[in-house]
Amino acid sequence: MLTELETRLLGVMMMLIMLGMGASLTFKDFRIAFRKPQGILVGLLCQYGIMPFLAYVLAVALGLPPPLAAGLILMGCMPGGTTSNIFTYFSKGVLALSIMMTICSTLVAVALVPVLLEFYSGLRGLPSEYKIPAGNVAQILVVLVVPTLIGIFLRKWNPNVGATIELVGGLLGVVVILFLIVTWVPRNHVLLATTPASAYAAAIGVGVIGMLLGYWLARGLRQDARRARTIALETGIQNGPLGVLIVVLTFEGEMQQNVLLIPVLYSLFIVLTSSAVTLWFRRTTTREDLARDQAKVPTAPAGVQAGKT
Amino acid sequence: MIAGTASVNAPLPALRFSHLAELVRNSSARHADRTAFTTCMPNGMHGSLSFRQVDRLSDAFAAYLREVLGVKAGARIALQTPNGLAFPVVAFGVFKAGCVLVNTNPLYTPAEMEHQLRDSGAEVLVIVDLFANKLEGILERTALRKVVVAEVTQFFSPVPRAVIRAVMKVWNRVLLPVRVPHDRLAQALAQGEAAARAKAGVLATYVQGQGLDTLAALQYTGGTTGVSKGAMLTHGNLLANLEQAYAMGCSHIEEGRECVLTALPLYHIFAFQFNLLCFYAAGGRNILVPNPRPVQNLQRAFDNYPITWVSGVNTLFNALLNEEWFTAFPPKHLKAAVAGGAALQHAVAERWRRVTGTAIAEGYGLTEASPVVCFNPIAGTPRADSIGIPVPGTEVRLVDDAGHPVAAGAAGELVVRGPQVMQGYWQRPQDSAQSLREGWLHTGDIAVMDADGYYRIVDRKKDMILVSGFNVYPNEVEDVIAGMDEVLEVAVIGVPDAQTGEAVRAFVVPQGACTAEAVRAYCKRYLTDYKVPRSVEFRRELPKTPVGKILRKALRAGGAG
Numbered sequence: 067m068l069t070e071l072e073t074r075l076l077g078v079m080m081m082l083i084m085l086g087m088g089a090s091l092t093f094k095d096f097r098i099a100f101r102k103p104q105g106i107l108v109g110l111l112c113q114y115g116i117m118p119f120l121a122y123v124l125a126v127a128l129g130l131p132p133p134l135a136a137g138l139i140l141m142g143c144m145p146g147g148t149t150s151n152i153f154t155y156f157s158k159g160v161l162a163l164s165i166m167m168t169i170c171s172t173l174v175a176v177a178l179v180p181v182l183l184e185f186y187s188g189l190r191g192l193p194s195e196y197k198i199p200a201g202n203v204a205q206i207l208v209v210l211v212v213p214t215l216i217g218i219f220l221r222k223w224n225p226n227v228g229a230t231i232e233l234v235g236g237l238l239g240v241v242v243i244l245f246l247i248v249t250w251v252p253r254n255h256v257l258l259a260t261t262p263a264s265a266y267a268a269a270i271g272v273g274v275i276g277m278l279l280g281y282w283l284a285r286g287l288r289q290d291a292r293r294a295r296t297i298a299l300e301t302g303i304q305n306g307p308l309g310v311l312i313v314v315l316t317f318e319g320e321m322q323q324n325v326l327l328i329p330v331l332y333s334l335f336i337v338l339t340s341s342a343v344t345l346w347f348r349r350t351t352t353r354e355d356l357a358r359d360q361a362k363v364p365t366a367p368a369g370v371q372a373g374k375t
Numbered sequence: 376m377i378a379g380t381a382s383v384n385a386p387l388p389a390l391r392f393s394h395l396a397e398l399v400r401n402s403s404a405r406h407a408d409r410t411a412f413t414t415c416m417p418n419g420m421h422g423s424l425s426f427r428q429v430d431r432l433s434d435a436f437a438a439y440l441r442e443v444l445g446v447k448a449g450a451r452i453a454l455q456t457p458n459g460l461a462f463p464v465v466a467f468g469v470f471k472a473g474c475v476l477v478n479t480n481p482l483y484t485p486a487e488m489e490h491q492l493r494d495s496g497a498e499v500l501v502i503v504d505l506f507a508n509k510l511e512g513i514l515e516r517t518a519l520r521k522v523v524v525a526e527v528t529q530f531f532s533p534v535p536r537a538v539i540r541a542v543m544k545v546w547n548r549v550l551l552p553v554r555v556p557h558d559r560l561a562q563a564l565a566q567g568e569a570a571a572r573a574k575a576g577v578l579a580t581y582v583q584g585q586g587l588d589t590l591a592a593l594q595y596t597g598g599t600t601g602v603s604k605g606a607m608l609t610h611g612n613l614l615a616n617l618e619q620a621y622a623m624g625c626s627h628i629e630e631g632r633e634c635v636l637t638a639l640p641l642y643h644i645f646a647f648q649f650n651l652l653c654f655y656a657a658g659g660r661n662i663l664v665p666n667p668r669p670v671q672n673l674q675r676a677f678d679n680y681p682i683t684w685v686s687g688v689n690t691l692f693n694a695l696l697n698e699e700w701f702t703a704f705p706p707k708h709l710k711a712a713v714a715g716g717a718a719l720q721h722a723v724a725e726r727w728r729r730v731t732g733t734a735i736a737e738g739y740g741l742t743e744a745s746p747v748v749c750f751n752p753i754a755g756t757p758r759a760d761s762i763g764i765p766v767p768g769t770e771v772r773l774v775d776d777a778g779h780p781v782a783a784g785a786a787g788e789l790v791v792r793g794p795q796v797m798q799g800y801w802q803r804p805q806d807s808a809q810s811l812r813e814g815w816l817h818t819g820d821i822a823v824m825d826a827d828g829y830y831r832i833v834d835r836k837k838d839m840i841l842v843s844g845f846n847v848y849p850n851e852v853e854d855v856i857a858g859m860d861e862v863l864e865v866a867v868i869g870v871p872d873a874q875t876g877e878a879v880r881a882f883v884v885p886q887g888a889c890t891a892e893a894v895r896a897y898c899k900r901y902l903t904d905y906k907v908p909r910s911v912e913f914r915r916e917l918p919k920t921p922v923g924k925i926l927r928k929a930l931r932a933g934g935a936g
Binding site: 233 | 415416418419420421532534535538542675678679699700703704
């Protein structure tokens with residue numbers, strides 16, 4: 067369980083992350099994004115269609131006990147994480163699409179996450195004490211939209227301040243995960259050692275399978291390979307710190323400890339799996355670029371002799 | 376002068392200044408509190424200097440050169456930085472010290488640096504920290520007595536400066552400790568300021584006895600054609616060209632109200648004259664972009680500042696027009712754009728007009744003419760594919776290989792005479808004599824004059840392709856191919872051919888699906904058969920100079936095999 071101080075610190079960091087995300091944006095960016103909304107719509111479909119359903123299926127299939135199921139479904143319903151943008155950058159994906167997906171899924175989250183959470187928790191038949199109250203989630207999300215808006219205005223007001231916050235926010239996304247590792251793992255090594263393999267499978271699986279399904283759905287919906295890879299990363303990478311924050315603010319004591327297990331495990335492992343996937347995507351993109359080049363260079367000016375001189 | 380092949384437009388306007396130092400001091404006094412320069416980084420971080428600050432800091436640099444280092448008037452001072460606040464401070468400081476500025480490309484290899492430093496005999500070098508280590512191993516072979524190290528983030532507030540430097544150091548790993556002996560620019564300025572304070576009135580003495588005929592800059596050129604030579608430009612050359620360029624654009628320049636995007640490097644004569652000198656004289660604000668590639672780096676500059684003027688080359692405009700953030704929200708305050716450096720393609724000019732609602736006025740110039748020779752008057756409707764008319768006080772003629780004027784409407788080498796034409800190449804009497812004949816500067820560019828006195832550049836003399844005895848000008852073919860939607864960029868060269876002597880080859884950067892056959896089929900609709908590319912190669916990018924001119928030479932060297 068996290069101490070009062072750690073909980074507050076987590077809240078403050080989350081605010082800063084959202085402030086940073088806001089500072090990376092202008093209202094123009096939204097208007098540009100909505101000129102070609104297909105990519106974002108496909109992304110949202112993956113985010114809120116695939117992920118919660120996948121979490122639910124895994125919870126049922128692996129027979130997870132209620133606290134773990136609650137944590138897993140919560141992670142499934144979370145919006146995209148800001149770290150996905152960093153991974154997209156390194157995998158040579160479509161950065162603008164990644165950023166817009168993160169932002170749109172975060173904005174839509176205010177309305178959608180409480181509903182989805184309610185629905186899948188009900189479907190799984192979670193005992194009421196493990197249900198995360200919808201109002202609670204909505205409240206937290208609304209509170210996070212405020213710093214995002216402040217970020218947008220800060221950037222407009224002073225580009226130096228905006229750019230600094232943007233950078234700090236991006237770094238904090240990683241810092242929060244490190245913070246969790248340092249504060250939570252050592253105190254819970256006993257718990258981690260006794261955690262059933264199914265919990266690990268769920269925490270890792272929801273990210274990896276999410277990426278796979280995201281890629282296939284995007285391809286099925288006629289996105290090109292590079293955009294599909296971007297959407298795959300975006301789908302699989304959830305906002306882990308936000309999930310942790312919601313659990314911490316909703317549960318207490320032993321219960322908090324148990325529900326927190328999956329969100330924390332997810333946050334730890336997603337960094338590793340996304341890094342591996344990023345390397346793979348990067349290599350694929352490079353190979354495709356090279357192949358495209360070679361395909362287009364005519365080996366000999368065959369059929370070109372028609373040109374009279 | 377023979378009618379139809381030569382023209383002189385209007386008389387040269389009176390020069391407002393007799394020395395570049397006077398321009399700086401005069402404009403700084405008139406616009407003291409306005410912002411003169413803002414460096415805009417890709418992430419939006421920025422630093423600015425007012426006219427007053429630029430004046431004070433460049434005074435300090437002049438005093439540093441003369442009092443602290445003890446260099447004499449006329450000494451060559453090399454400046455090797457990308458666009459940033461250090462550039463105007465140092466360049467203006469050099470003029471105020473009565474010294475000669477040697478603009479140096481920061482991307483030069485150590486061998487190129489050595490050539491230019493030795494050839495110019497530079498005594499002091501101001502270099503950006505990123506590239507200072509290229510001096511190792513060549514320093515002792517130059518005449519340099521002092522190296523001063525500047526930063527891209529020079530004169531930024533402490534926090535953005537620290538953040539950017541931390542990112543460059545830790546993330547990009549480009550900021551290495553400088554291992555050659557040096558002064559930091561900030562220290563140099565502090566020393567200079569103290570020295571000037573100790574000797575009141577000394578600053579004015581540095582330029583005493585200097586005037587329009589005094590050498591102001593050695594501007595190196597020919598790096599893309601052969602050995603790099605220093606064009607000797609006097610204060611008179613640069614100041615005359617300033618008035619000439621200003622005369623073509625003044626209808627759209629409001630004193631103290633303009634904001635010009637400086638994405639082209641200031642060490643290049645086009646941006647140096649047009650952005651730096653013209654707009655400083657007009658009290659305008661320069662938005663300096665250290666690195667315009669990828670073109671995404673310009674987004675924050677367009678977002679954050681009310682840009683009224685843009686100077687660029689074809690590749691820059693083309694790149695902007697392929698960015699959604701630019702085409703969806705074109706700059707609202709834009710009044711005019713000017714293109715130079717390389718031929719502006721039809722398709723690019725037309726799209727620019729549609730997207731921004733302003734025309735790109737194309738001009739023509741070369742380093743040896745400080746640089747502007749011809750321009751489309753901004754006030755009129757700039758003519759597509761025309762370089763316009765000669766700027767005031769400039770004579771232009773088209774001549775054949777024997778130097779005789781060609782018949783009206785025929786193509787000939789463009790030669791030019793005027794107050795902006797250089798004095799010759801530094802310590803190269805032979806090259807100078809070949810280039811300057813009886814006061815006429817031979818440009819090596821083939822042009823034709825239309826009936827209304829507007830000129831069109833057909834191509835570089837040496838880029839012309841000879842296909843079975845027919846002249847093919849790469850520009851014409853490039854212009855056609857650039858009109859294809861599937862083509863992002865194109866360059867055309869001649870390659871040796873057993874049958875026809877030379878054959879046309881096109882290098883295409885495609886966007887989306889594009890085949891060699893499609894390119895050739897498209898060309899056949901617009902071009903005579905012998906002009907249609909015999910072969911088409913696809914590339915991911917084309918080799919370019921730092922200003923963005925496509926290097927046909929590099930394609931010939933690497934692509935013909």
